[in-house]
Every structure is written in C-alpha cells, then in structure tokens.
Amino acid sequence: MIGIVGAGAFGTALAVALAKGGREVRLWARDPVRVKAIQDTRRNEAALPGVDLPEGLSIHADLASVCGGQALLLATPMQALGGLLDSWSVIDTRQPLVACCKGVDLATLRGPVAVIETRRPGARAAILTGPSFAADIARGLPTALTLAMAGDGAGLQELLSTPTLRLYRTDDVRGAELGGALKNVIAIAAGTVIGAGLGDSARAALMTRGYAEMVRLALALGARAETLAGLSGFGDLVLTCTSAQSRNFRYGLSLGKGESFDPSVTVEGVATSRAVRKLAEGIGVEMPVTAMVDALASGRIALNDAVGQLMSRPLKPE
Known part of the structure; x- marks a missing residue:
C-alpha cells in the first residue's frame, strides 16, 4: 500500500x-x-x-x-x-x-x-x-x-x-531540492516578462540568467551541477517558464500586467524567493533575478524599476 x-x-x-x-x-x-x-x-x-x-x-x-x-x-x-x-x-x-x-x-x-x-x-x-x-x-x-x-x-x-x-x-538530494524550488522563482520572473510585453527574447535571456544563478547557489551549497542540468532543474525550469499551466508563471503574468491574482491559489515561488534571498545573502551568493522577484512580490519595487535595475547591471563575461 x-x-x-x-x-x-x-x-x-x-x-x-x-x-x-x-x-x-x-x-x-x-x-x-x-x-x-x-x-x-x-x-x-x-x-x-x-x-x-x-x-x-x-x-x-x-x-x-x-x-x-x-x-x-x-x-x-x-x-x-x-x-x-x-x-x-x-x-x-x-x-x-x-x-x-x-x-x-x-x-x-x-x-x-x-x-x-x-x-x-x-x-x-x-x-x-x-x-x-x-x-x-x-x-x-x-x-x-x-x-x-x-x-x-x-x-x-x-x-x-x-x-x-x-x-x-x-x-544528490540538495541539488534536486534546489532545482525544484528555484525554478518556481524563475518562472514568476518569466511570467512577469511576458505579462509586461517584453517579448520571448527577453524571456529566453531571463531563463538563461536565472538558470545560471540556480546553479551558482546549488554549487555553493554542495550540490552537483549535473543535477541542476537534469529533470529536477533545467527540465522543470523549461516547463514552468513556458506554460500557462504553471501557477508560478501565471502569477508572474499578473505581476507583469499589473493585475490581481487569486489569493486562494498556492504560489510556492513567492515564499521561496523570500527564503532563497535570505539564504543567498547569508552565504554571499549573488542572485539578482531572485531578489527582483522577492521585491516585486512584496511590493517593495515597481515593475519598471525592477527591469531597469536588471538591464543596468555591469557588463561582464558570460
């Protein structure tokens, strides 16, 4: 049983x-x-x-x-x-x-x-x-x-x-846990990009940079990079960042459009963005996409300001 x-x-x-x-x-x-x-x-x-x-x-x-x-x-x-x-x-x-x-x-x-x-x-x-x-x-x-x-x-x-x-x-339990958790945060960001009308090219860039910070935190916490490249990381990221079936993506769409979202629907990425921001700050790992999602979801920053901050980050090698 x-x-x-x-x-x-x-x-x-x-x-x-x-x-x-x-x-x-x-x-x-x-x-x-x-x-x-x-x-x-x-x-x-x-x-x-x-x-x-x-x-x-x-x-x-x-x-x-x-x-x-x-x-x-x-x-x-x-x-x-x-x-x-x-x-x-x-x-x-x-x-x-x-x-x-x-x-x-x-x-x-x-x-x-x-x-x-x-x-x-x-x-x-x-x-x-x-x-x-x-x-x-x-x-x-x-x-x-x-x-x-x-x-x-x-x-x-x-x-x-x-x-x-x-x-x-x-x-690699830690890697599987982090992949499943962090992709929800990036899915909110991806939905926000589409909801704001910034286009598919911007979503692709967001997903790529989001995946980079997923791996960055996972490695800092002792997980393996190949786990994040598997189903529990990259696979889940692709699904939730590209489908309106994802609650986190739909929540992001609402943020991008400036619309309210059904409060009865559980959106795990909201709490996760807050927790991960605290976790990353505590160990000195930079996670700008996660920080942006937390700030947007908590109302600490306006959408245009969030986009401006991401686009004005220092130019550097990929």
Missing part, C-alpha cells in the same frame, strides 16, 4: 497514476465532508476536475489509515510541511517519507527532505520532483521525474514508477 497525504491536484494525480499502475493507494484529505463527496462521486472536482478515480484508490479522512504502508507521499505545500509533521505523530519512520513539494521553508531555510529529517529523525526521507503538471499525470501522459534520496533508492524508484510515470533516481 502507498499512502498519500494531501488531496490537492498533484497528490490526487499521483494517486490516480499509481492506482492505474496496479498499486493499492490510499489518499488522505483533511476535510471529512470533502472526503465523503469524493467517495460518493469518485471524482475530486475541486482539485482535478473531470478525472475519474480508478479502482485501487481509496479516500480517507483518518490519517492513520494511510500510514504504515510501503511509502508515504507528502503532497502538501512546502510551507505547510513542517506543521504537518509536528501535528501528526502517526506519521512515523515505518515507511519512507517522500516529499512531493518544491520550495524552501521560510522559518528554517531548509528544503523538504531536511525538514522531514529534522522533524522525524531516522526517517528514510526522499523527494519526488521534476517537470510535471497534475493534469498530464492524471491523464496518463508520459512524464519523467527525479527521485532523490540518500543511499539506495532503487526499491522506492520501482515502487513509484508506472508505465506512464518514469522515475530517475539520484543521491
């Missing part, structure tokens, strides 16, 4: 894909009323409209019901992960704990795996990350992700792979 905590779009999509792949999957949602509605209709319309839930997938309001299996996937927003682990003692170390979120914790400046290891000492912690949209996974469209964990992750890789969901594994 595979347990999944969090019945949002991504958690539900993973549950659908794994159940279609022949696994027994138990999905947990916090609200009992919502759980009953999903059980009755066999659909999670609020998170993943139009997708029928397959046999082998059950929905639960009791968290203990999804724990104790072969693996427990934590598909919660990054900023909620620590609180979830603090609140629920039933989440223990009997099974691998797999983070399915991307970002840096604002309180601790740690990534998802480090948050798990801090809250659950001794746990076999991992992260599942990479270029993917929930709707594509649920529809059975081919998707490749990175599974990062210390030690041998071959068994977990096989457990979580299906005919349409292909997992590649790495032991």
